[in-house]
Amino acid sequence: MKVRVTEDRxxxxxxxxxxxxxxxxxxxVFLGRVREHSRGKxxxxxxYEVYEEMALNEMEKIRKxxxxxxxxxxxxxxxxxxxxxxxxxxxxxxxxxPHREKAFEACMWAVDEVKHRVPVWKREVxxxxxxxxxxxxxxxxx
Amino acid sequence: MRIKLRYFARYRSxxxxxxxxxxVPDGITVRELIDxxxxxxxxxxxxxxxxxxxxxxxxxxxxxxxxxxxxxxxxGDVVALFPPVSGG
Numbered sequence: 001m002k003v004r005v006t007e008d009r010x011x012x013x014x015x016x017x018x019x020x021x022x023x024x025x026x027x028x029v030f031l032g033r034v035r036e037h038s039r040g041k042x043x044x045x046x047x048y049e050v051y052e053e054m055a056l057n058e059m060e061k062i063r064k065x066x067x068x069x070x071x072x073x074x075x076x077x078x079x080x081x082x083x084x085x086x087x088x089x090x091x092x093x094x095x096x097x098p099h100r101e102k103a104f105e106a107c108m109w110a111v112d113e114v115k116h117r118v119p120v121w122k123r124e125v126x127x128x129x130x131x132x133x134x135x136x137x138x139x140x141x142x
Numbered sequence: 143m144r145i146k147l148r149y150f151a152r153y154r155s156x157x158x159x160x161x162x163x164x165x166v167p168d169g170i171t172v173r174e175l176i177d178x179x180x181x182x183x184x185x186x187x188x189x190x191x192x193x194x195x196x197x198x199x200x201x202x203x204x205x206x207x208x209x210x211x212x213x214x215x216x217x218g219d220v221v222a223l224f225p226p227v228s229g230g
Contacts, residue, residue: 032230048229051150051222054206055229079229091230111230119203119222120229121151132152134199135226139152 002075003059005052005120007082010089019074019096026100028107032091034084039138041126045085051119055079062113070106072097077110079120143168143217145175150224156185166215172202173211175221190225199226 002018012029019027034046059077066075074096084090091114095107114120123141124131130141148161166178180187190200202209203222215221 049151050229051148051203051206051224054203054222057206115227115230117208117227118229119150119201119224119227121225122228132155132225133228134152135228137226141152141155 002077003056003063004078005050005055005059005081006078007080010078010080010092012092015076015078015092015094019076019094021073021096023098024073024096026095026097026103028095028097028100028103030091030093030107030111031089032111034086034088034090036086038124038126041124041128043086044125044127045083046090047083047123047125048079048081048090049121050079050081055118055120058118059114062110062117065113066095066106066110069109070095070097070102072102072106075106075110077114079114079118081120143215145215146218146220147179148220148222150222152225153186153190153223156189157183168217169214171211172204172209172213172215172221175215176200176202176211176223179223201226 063075063077072095076094078092080090093107093110095103097103122133131138132141145164145166149157154160180191201224205220
């Protein structure tokens, strides 16, 4: 499965097995994790929710656009949902190409596109309260 | 015609439910649907559409795809309203 929304932990090895091929010499792997500090606050956990049907649809569109735009061989995009404490994996993007340049560019581009387009939202649970994160804004949860 | 509405993230929390069905006039646009929702859910009017033309931060999808505000809706459409996304 090259696009996936899941509550389960990622296995990077399993992910690589879906996109491995003999023509590829470069596998750029981006693994996002929950960070302890955000906007000056101490984060306890993130709570992700998703519009799953649409998210999978958008992730597949980003994947196909990346293949076309950068001429890479393959791409995988996975996203976690649910309650994720500090240190947990949140997103995994793998770009596969004969050479590293295009793979790095495509991976960077795809992570940015996911952050802008895929309907996933997080709430930050911090030592100063709970905040909805909407783009760049943090709005207190009442 | 009948439209199924879905609300996500903070909007779901404001409306107090994740989905509802609504009978609306045939052939209305997304923008006209939003006007109906403003009246139906004053909390959206106050918290989301605070200014008259403040739709910049509101995302709308129709049957799982992003949609323009001038697009016309059809019977049975699933329309979702949600805030700017924050995945990654």
